[in-house]
Amino acid sequence: MYKVRQANPMENLLGLPSPVSFSIWWNGGSILGVLLGVQILTGLFLSMHYTADMTNTFASVIHIIRDTPGGWLFRNIHANGASLFFVFMYMHIGRGLYYQSYISQPRTWMVGVTIYVVSMGVAFVGYVLPWGQMSFWGATVITNLISAIPYIGPSAVEWVWGGFSVGQSTLNRFFSLHFILPFLIGGLSGLHLLFLHEKGSTNPLGEMSHMSKVPFHPYFTWKDFVGFLFAFFMLALLGFFYPFILGDPENFNQASSMVTPVHIQPEWYFLFAYAILRCIPNKLGGVIALVFSFAILYFLPLAASGKIAPASFTPPYQVVYWNLIAVFLMLTWLGACPIEEPYIMLAVPTTILYFLLYLILIMMPTLWVKLISNSDNS
Missing domain, CATH: 1.10.287.980 (plastocyanin oxidoreductase)
Structure with missing residues (x-):
């Protein structure tokens, strides 16, 4: 009796019918996946030397940069990788808006927006971890916005802080969230891909027909590979030559509740x-x-x-x-x-x-x- 051979998930992924009219703007999703992997990997190594202790946190970051072999590179890639991640995130959202992906693939769009929102949360709590001046005061200003919620606002702020101001409890909680939430983003990314492959990708012409499609591999894997090279080039350029161009000079000063930056x-x-x-x-x-x-x-x-x-x-x-x-x-x-x-x-x-x-x-x-x-x- 003849048995139909079932393709494995990798064959299904590589053989996915993809529109022939894909442009370079469709590389954003795969580049974001690679950058997410880079962020998780570098963050894992950084967490091995990071100390979530108010008195030693700032010094531990300096220790990573100056004393840990390769620590300066991991820190530069992680810090600038977050900015690069959001560059491609905004480009990916912009492409979806331009080609109206929210109409043809509403479930995929909703999961994608959730990834964006969670990424904003991860980036915010991560910005607090170096415990520089802008990190501390940025956390103070943004978390204090919760107090605007009627009735429960003031209590909610103290619950987030773990006290009456941004302090040790806040730092501990933010470090835990910054470590855990990227794995949630990874899970949401898998769901995002699942919904995407159910219906297929959109294309510049706005039609979803399978008549003018080709297998994803090798036609688009090579195009993705070129996108990866471009992303790694940008990451290397920032990490090696311009590591602080996207940062704030105030964050080179240790956090102090007694001195407020002029411009937060x-x-x-x-x-x-x-x-x-x-x-x-x-x-x-x-x-x-x-x-x-x-x-x-x-x-x-x-x-x-x-x-x-x-x-x-x-x-x-x-x-x-x-x-x-x-x-x-x-x-x-x-x-x-x-x-x-x-x-x-x-x-x-x-x-x-x-x-x-x-x-x-x-x-x-x-x-x-x-x-x-x-x-x-x-």
């Missing part, structure tokens, strides 16, 4: 949300706007009507999209500026425009499809 700001990948927070005078309103600045991505599949209007053939969608990118970059720049005029004045209309463009982006595919169908009927 988070890492660059949080600056757009920080600018939105600062421009709203009401604390609770600012926190809500900050959360919605990235949580709005969850609502894109819910608000979409299921109609895809490929961006390649929808000029108004392209205009709205690139305006949104420009506003995002503007907010990132404003988040790094001092809290004074004219930066505060500029942040208010830019914030309004940010949310307005998202609203238009959600409505655009449906309106464009209706416009085309009406013109065809007439």
Whole structure:
């Protein structure tokens, strides 16, 4: 009796039908997977020499850089790898927005947004661990936002801190979360791939048909390999030649609760949300706007009507999209500026425009499809 041979998971992965029109923008997901592996590996080695003790934490980081063989390299790669991870994360999200992946693959999109949110949490708690000035005060400012929650806010802040201020308990908790959560990101990434392979990838033309597809290997494995080389080149460039270009000079000073930095700001990948927070005078309103600045991505599949209007053939969608990118970059720049005029004045209309463009982006595919169908009927 003839038995059908079952392909193993690796053969299924390599033989996955993939659109022939894939562009370089579809390399982002695989590059993010490699960078996640690099971050987990370097973080594992760093944790072997790191001391989560307020009195010795800063000295342990210096010890890793100066005394541990290769410690400076692992630390540089880990610190700059986080920035590079978010560069490719934003490019990956931007590609999904441009080609409307949230409409064709809503479950994949939702899991991807969850990965983004968890990654932001991991990056935040990791930024606190060196226990420099900006780490300490950044943690103090951001965690204190929880106090804006009515009724339970003040108690929730003390619960997060493990006391009445950012201290030893806070450091212990953040170190544990920073060590554990990347494995959660790895699990979510597997789920992300599972949902992606159920329906197949989107493509620049916006169609999901299997008629114009080829096996993933060898056509796209080589393209991914080129992407990996580019990511490793950028990582080596930052790690060897510009290790501190994306950091804050204040973090070279040990944390002190008695000295407040002149200008407190988070890492660059949080600056757009920080600018939105600062421009709203009401604390609770600012926190809500900050959360919605990235949580709005969850609502894109819910608000979409299921109609895809490929961006390649929808000029108004392209205009709205690139305006949104420009506003995002503007907010990132404003988040790094001092809290004074004219930066505060500029942040208010830019914030309004940010949310307005998202609203238009959600409505655009449906309106464009209706416009085309009406013109065809007439």
